[in-house]
Amino acid sequence: MPLLEGRHHLVVPCSPGIAPFLSREIRELGLPVIAEQATSITSRGNFDEALKLNLHLRCGQRVLWRLSAFKAENADQLYEKLMPLPWDELVPVDGYFSVTSVVDNPTIRDNRFANLRVKDAIVDRLRRLTGRRPDSGPRRDRLVFYLFWKKDEARIYLDTSGPTLARRDYRLDPGKAPLRETLAAALVMASGWSGKGSFINPMCGSGTLAIEAALLALNTPPGLLRQEYSFQFLKGYRSLRWRELKAAARRRRRPDRRLRIIASDIDPKMIAVARENAARAGVDEVIEFLLCDFASTPVPETPGVILCNPEYGSRLGAEEELKKTYRRLGDFFKQKAAGYEAFVFSGNPALMREVGLKPEKKLKFDNGGIPCELASYPLYAGRPAGA
Ligand SMILES: C[S@@+](CC[C@H](N)C(=O)[O-])C[C@H]1O[C@@H](n2cnc3c(N)ncnc32)[C@H](O)[C@@H]1O
Structure with missing residues (x-):
């Protein structure tokens, strides 16, 4: 099935203490809560619902769309499992992406090595298909992929938000000791x-x-104020659905x-x-x-x-x-x-x-x-x- 179709796990990280409020927000938006952890809530939904979460959530940090979950004991296996994914559906050949991760695997001493293998898998897949390769680096202002890898359990996500959702674009001058x-x-x-x-x-x-x-x-959903999200850099991104969601939210302002x-x-x-x-x-x-x-x-x-x-x-x-x-x-x-x-x-x-x-x-x-x-x-x- 294409990577952006169907219902997928949606994981929304948050900082400690916030999970009960985030969980309530997600349920009030009509999405299920399938797991509540101290620093994340897991839900399930389609890609439109991932956009809806980006627009409406007040206390979540980002919205992660699960692309795949698999077993990998080491970095070679990680690469082997990631390479066959249809990355060409997501990443424009002339696009830019970055990789972030949380890794707790005995063969990995430095997360950057795991990130590099994810990047290699994406780039190699695209190069094989098109003869061209997208750019990648540490900047998180374009497409972002997120690897969660604990022991031999690996999950790869599209971070649909990119920069944290705390960034609403209304606070240019934070003053002293501002709250997120x-x-x-x-x-x-x-x-x-x-x-x-x-x-x-x-x-x-x-x-x-x-x-x-x-x-x-x-x-007023906080996402109405913000200009850019990672999902806007997906290959073939059309802004229509996002504009419809924002228009519907504007109509519901009271x-x-x-x-x-x-x-x-x-x-x-x-x-x-x-x-x-x-x-x-x-x-x-x-x-x-x-x-x-x-x-x-x-x-x-x-x-x-x-x-x-x-x-x-x-x-x-x-x-x-x-x-x-x-x-x-x-x-x-x-x-x-x-x-x-x-x-x-x-x-x-x-x-x-x-x-x-x-x-x-x-x-x-x-x-x-x-x-x-x-x-x-x-x-x-x-x-x-x-x-
Ligand atoms: C920790 S900051 C508040 C940060 C704020 N929550 C934010 O997100 O930007 C505390 C504020 O209290 C103000 N303050 C200190 N003493 C005050 C007083 N006696 N009366 C009113 N404001 C005071 C300071 O000027 C400072 O802006």
């Missing part, structure tokens, strides 16, 4: 905010949380007047950056940006969610200052936010204790290699918070 867009989206989902009522994001930095919240509330998103930061540069990012994401009209200390952020009467990501830096001397910030954050929640559910995302448990409220829940995530937690504080109206 996929993580920000997962945190908004974890807050349980339904897209109605208020979403308050003090200490917004480059605005990632507020922007992801706005995209979610407006039912402006909601009951929505109120407020983002604030004390640094004027960050507010300017956040505004620009929101404008590029097409959501600047639904976010109110304010330059102020977090404690002066207005909290509308209609309750909702307060989600913030204060600094948790390890700079010497900064810790005492940050302790005060976390303490004041707790006071802000208690004094101004009754009826809301507040969330603090941080990588410093000692600082989090300074908030002075008992978290109802703590969820673990990973932020660029730093273990972090999202702590939730329900601030019940009518009785002292944290009591």
Whole structure:
């Protein structure tokens, strides 16, 4: 069967802590979840559905389309199994591709050797058929193939996304210590905010949380913003289906007047950056940006969610200052936010204790290699918070 026809395994990697939210997204898009691992979800679908995942997923890293699964004990066997695949269906002879991999095979010391054998198989197949060969190298901005090889079990995928789906193309200036867009989206989902009522994001930095919240509330898939995907470099790629999927998604966008998103930061540069990012994401009209200390952020009467990501830096001397910030954050929640559910995302448990409220829940995530937690504080109206 041609490599892009029929139903194939679709694997979507994610960073630790995100899998439950990614799994929900995949099911809500009408696709099955056939395996949930700590850092990936496996589904199954046709190629149109792979495109749909690229367009809609908020917290997945990439969409891998399984081309083949086979046994290979060493690199020669890997080559022998890969060579006969009809690569000419996927790779234009004048195209460019790269190979990435995760390898845990006793005969391979350096992944680059396995990647090279995958590349050889593809190039040799095309050269044999056409007398010409495509280019290949480390750049991941064209076609990307991904090898997963553990012991003698090998799987080869087309990475339909290419650069990570965290790259939405709305954030040109990331500011300082920005959250990855996929993580920000997962945190908004974890807050349980339904897209109605208020979403308050003090200490917004480059605005990632507020922007992801706005995209979610407006039912705008993040893929609408991004220009390029690996699948667009497939041989014979026709953009019609992708344009149809995007048009259908645009029709389903829902402006909601009951929505109120407020983002604030004390640094004027960050507010300017956040505004620009929101404008590029097409959501600047639904976010109110304010330059102020977090404690002066207005909290509308209609309750909702307060989600913030204060600094948790390890700079010497900064810790005492940050302790005060976390303490004041707790006071802000208690004094101004009754009826809301507040969330603090941080990588410093000692600082989090300074908030002075008992978290109802703590969820673990990973932020660029730093273990972090999202702590939730329900601030019940009518009785002292944290009591
Ligand atoms: C870790 S960054 C937030 C990053 C953000 N989540 C993003 O994705 O870009 C923390 C932000 O808190 C802001 N900040 C620090 N102290 C503040 C205060 N007292 N009031 C308001 N904002 C403050 C900083 O200017 C910085 O932009």
